[in-house]
Structures are given as C-alpha cells and as structure tokens.
Amino acid sequence: xxxxxxxxxxxxxxxxxxxxxxxxxxxxxxxxxxxxxxxxxxxxxxxxxxxxxxxxxxxxxxxxxxxxxxxxxxxxxxxxxxxxxxxxxxxxxxxxxxxxxxxxxxxxxx
Amino acid sequence: xxxxxxxxxxxxxxxxxxxxxxxxxxxxxxxxxxxxxxxxxxxxxxxxxxxxxxxxxxxxxxxxxxxxxxxxxxxxxxxxxxxxxxxxxxxxxxxxxxxxxxxxxxxxxxx
Numbered sequence: 001x002x003x004x005x006x007x008x009x010x011x012x013x014x015x016x017x018x019x020x021x022x023x024x025x026x027x028x029x030x031x032x033x034x035x036x037x038x039x040x041x042x043x044x045x046x047x048x049x050x051x052x053x054x055x056x057x058x059x060x061x062x063x064x065x066x067x068x069x070x071x072x073x074x075x076x077x078x079x080x081x082x083x084x085x086x087x088x089x090x091x092x093x094x095x096x097x098x099x100x101x102x103x104x105x106x107x108x109x110x
Numbered sequence: 111x112x113x114x115x116x117x118x119x120x121x122x123x124x125x126x127x128x129x130x131x132x133x134x135x136x137x138x139x140x141x142x143x144x145x146x147x148x149x150x151x152x153x154x155x156x157x158x159x160x161x162x163x164x165x166x167x168x169x170x171x172x173x174x175x176x177x178x179x180x181x182x183x184x185x186x187x188x189x190x191x192x193x194x195x196x197x198x199x200x201x202x203x204x205x206x207x208x209x210x211x212x213x214x215x216x217x218x219x220x221x
Contacts, residue, residue: 004152034209043200043212044153087152097143097166098210100152 001026006088006101013078013108020074021104023088030099032091033064035073037084038103044087047073078108114139114203114213122219123191131186131216133201141165142184143210144176145200153200159184196220 006023013019025033033050048055050062050071061074071090075082085103115134123129135142141160145153155168159178173189182203188195196219202210 041198041217043214046209046211049209097155097158097168099155100145102150102152 002101003027003099004088004090004101006104008102008104010105010107013106015078015080015108015110017078017108018074018076019078019106020072021086021106022070022072023101023104024068024070025088025090025099026069027090027099028069030090033062033071034089034091034098035060035062035071036087036089036100038087039084044100047086075106078106080108080110082106083108114201114211116199116201116213116216118216119214120217120219122221124221125191125193127191128187128189129191129218131188131199131201131218133184133186133203133213135182135184135201135203136211139203139205139211140182141204142178142182143202143204144184144186145202145212146170146195147198147200147215148194149197156186191220193220 004025035047036044037047038044048057050064054063059076063072085105087103088101117132143158144156147153156170157167158165162178175187178184198215200215202212204210
C-alpha cells in the first residue's frame with residue numbers, strides 16, 4: 001500500500017468553477033502535511049501547508065481529517081493558470097522523509 | 111536570497127556507467143534531501159543529509175550514495191546505472207521541520 005494515495009484525475013473544469021479533491025495517507029504518525037504544485041516537466045513548488053484547523057490561502061482551501069486520515073484541497077474561481085498537477089505530501093515525526101502522492105491533474109479550460 | 115540550484119539540467123548515460131549530480135542548497139538551509147521522480151509518479155525519497163551526515167534513507171539500493179559538504183551543497187552518485195534509473199532527480203533544501211524547497215532538477219536518461 002502506498003503511503004500517500006491520490007485520485008490521478010484528470011479533473012477538467014471550466015474557468016470560474018470550483019474543484020476539490022482528496023488524498024489519503026497511511027501513516028497515522030504523520031504530523032506535517034503539504035500541497036505542492038507541479039507544472040509539466042518542472043520542479044514541485046510549495047502551494048500551502050495544511051494545518052489541523054484547516055487553512056485558506058486566497059482561492060485555495062486545505063483541510064485535514066486525522067480521524068479518517070485524509071487531506072483535501074479546494075480551488076475556488078479556477079483560473080487557466082491553475083492547470084497543473086497537485087501533489088499531496090505527508091511527513092512523519094519519526095521519519096525523515098516526506099511521502100508524496102502521485103499527483104492529481106487539474107486542467108482548467110476557457 | 112539564492113534558491114536551490116542543480117546541475118546538470120539534462121544528462122544522458124549508458125547502462126553500467128556512473129553519474130554524479132550536484133546541488134547547491136538555498137542560503138541558510140542546512141538540510142538537503144534527494145528525490146527520484148519517474149514519469150507519471152510522485153517524487154520518491156532517496157536520502158537526506160544534515161550537517162554532512164546521512165539523516166535518513168528511502169528504499170534505494172547502496173549504489174545510490176551521497177555527500178554533503180561543509181557549505182551544505184550536496185552530491186548524488188549513482189553507480190552501475192540501470193535503464194529504470196531514468197528519471198527526474200530533485201534536490202530540496204530546508205531547515206529542520208520546514209517545507210522543502212526544490213531545485214529545478216536533473217533529467218537523467220539511461221540508454
């Protein structure tokens with residue numbers, strides 16, 4: 001079983017739509033969670049950290065559900081520039097590595 | 111502030127050869143992590159270095175080795191290259207318990 005699993009998508013949405021997707025993590029000891037954005041053939045870039053209480057950064061909202069061990073990302077008012085692969089990441093206090101999901105592809109169309 | 115830089119950006123090697131990839135960490139960051147990203151997959155943790163010592167290792171064979179230097183720059187060495195080693199190799203630097211900041215990667219092709 002993979003440590004972090006994501007729906008690969010693709011999610012094809014029109015501009016202005018809301019899109020949301022989840023990922024699940026298997027290590028209950030994970031303490032830190034992140035969403036990274038990766039454009040085609042580029043390096044991943046930090047989109048936002050995910051906090052227990054949930055957090056918002058502009059049009060992006062991240063939620064953490066520890067009981068069910070999943071993380072969600074919601075994008076409101078989608079822009080063409082939001083088209084990318086979104087990587088879900090979980091850490092473990094007892095480990096040194098970050099575990100990445102395989103990514104969820106989002107395509108925003110005009 | 112200088113970001114993470116990696117060299118070379120692209121590399122083509124033949125099966126059985128050895129390769130060295132280089133990474134300069136972001137200014138002030140003392141931890142360097144290396145990841146391998148195959149096409150269509152998420153990055154997979156190779157190992158991490160903190161103050162010149164290996165500080166954790168993923169499920170990669172011993173032919174993957176690394177170094178960190180006093181200035182916190184790092185090298186990833188891969189011996190006896192295999193076709194499956196073809197991937198994007200990402201270096202990331204960080205301070206302890208902070209998010210990773212990735213370099214633009216080295217795309218390795220093994221033929």
